[in-house]
Amino acid sequence: KFNLPEALEEAIYEARRLKSREAKRRHLQYIGKLMRISDIDDIQTTLDKMDHQSLTYRQHFAQLEQWRERLINGGNNAIDEFVNEHSLADRQKLRNLQRQANREHELKKPPVASRKLFTYIRSLAE
Secondary structure, three states, X not given: OOOOOHHHHHHHHHHHHOOOHHHHHHHHHHHHHHHHHOOOHHHHHHHHHHOOXXXXXXXXXXXXXHHHHHHHHHHHHHXXXXXXXXXXXXXXXXXXXXXXXXXXXXXXOOOHHHHHHXXXXXXXXX
């Protein structure tokens, strides 16, 4: 998920391997040094998307909810728009989840398909 410099990524994996407390402490200081000289904007953006309290996360979550509502209520046009924006999307799976969500809404059942649709949309967006 993170776009880390190669040296930093290797240092993190190396730190997991170390057993000695003192060696691990020194290595964590080295990782801190690498982080200070690295560009952290990409890392910070990714962390903000994962932090439930951040504005970036809430905006991203709201955008995904809007897509879900558009897909449920929008018919084939909404599916076409979504597939154009997310090329890895499976049109048939979206259509099936859309139908199931509409059927559940009509029968006043719990929104299981709507949740599945949201989960699928979120997996494609990340």
